[in-house]
Amino acid sequence: MIVHDDEPRLMKGNEAMAEAAIRAGLQAYFGYPITPQSEVLEYLTVEAPKRNFVVLQAESELAAINMVFGAAGAGARVMTSSSSPGISLMQEGLSYMASAQLPALVVNVNRGGPGLGTIQPSQSDYFQATKGGGHGDYHLLVLAPSSVQEMADFVFDGFRLADEYRTPVMILADGALGQMMEKVALPKAGSLPFTPKPWATTGKLEGHDRNIITSLFIQPEKMEQVNLQLQEKYKRAQKEVRFEAFHVEDAEILLVAFGLAARISQKALEMARERGIKVGLLRPITLYPFPSKVISNLVENVASVLVVEMNAGQMVEDVRLAVNGRRPVSFKGRMGGMIPSPDEVVHEIELIAEQHRVVQV
């Protein structure tokens, strides 16, 4: 259970995340600067000498993730953060870590792409974050904050999940949440316990077996066993599904949005309700495992579903799988670092409401 400070502070999302990481018992951080995420590295670099943990600016993101790999293998509470192009460079290491079953926290402060792209906020890394990203049959557990408060809290949740499931965990934020300044009650230091890691390579004791960390399993029979272990783990993680629902009880149109898009949708929901359209909002907090069952149940009572994202339509595919053709699912999105305004979303809601009325007549 996370205990928070009584006094809130005004902090930038990136800084709140960095401070929360220190309070969560961070032992090592490896990273490389990239806008809009650089404040994490900057903050930790200033605090490291005073608060006893390792910070190293690697020569690239590729090097950073492999340092994380090493530290995680040695049982350290370790973290890295980057933004979209940097996270792409880390995919090889993430796949290796998923295979070697190592706990670590990876933060993606998503910016507009593809390519080097822009530095403005985007949610275009949804597929990469939730479907594995690198090669092989694996997933990261993915948390999507929508406020500076959650940026801080999810660092604690992320480390807990990583240790519990022995897997890399990703926080999928975006450039606006990273740069945004908001009131945040930081989680208290020491409220996240360290669990023993008997598998870690911390030196062989006499009479004990040698611990080996590897992602290479040459015999296919063995590789399949590792895959089965991973799949069993992802099945077990289904109980970690988290979401938030607003006004879904009497909703005729269900909005589904995560992160920053969910905050925009919440404003749009209020505006639409003022105009007499019954709108509800479901915000998935865990993007993997995805709250498919919740959506599947909710959709029985609504007429239509609208997914709002800051990309060309990625989470909408998971929503469509959950809806399974029972209701129409439409999509509203902006791309390349542009943010949809609440007015744009309300306009889309009105169009759907209009269509729905026509069908009823």
Added chain:
Amino acid sequence: MIRGTITVETEICKGCELCIGACPQESIQLSDRINTIGYRYALLAKDNCTGCVNCALVCPEGAITVYRQKKSSAKAAPVAAAAK
């Protein structure tokens, strides 16, 4: 009448545009150039600033400084500035 002007610490500005929304005179806009962290920064684009300080109050980064000058007569202004 009070005449105002602003200076923006362009290396701190993250282009969030809050000041643009807060300016009653619509005198602020984003630059075409970017700073070293990559953001288009705010700048005074029109010569009609009243020194109301709205922009500096809403700036989350504290990047804006506002200057005010009393415009009683054309001659007095530079004298006052020189005396400082």
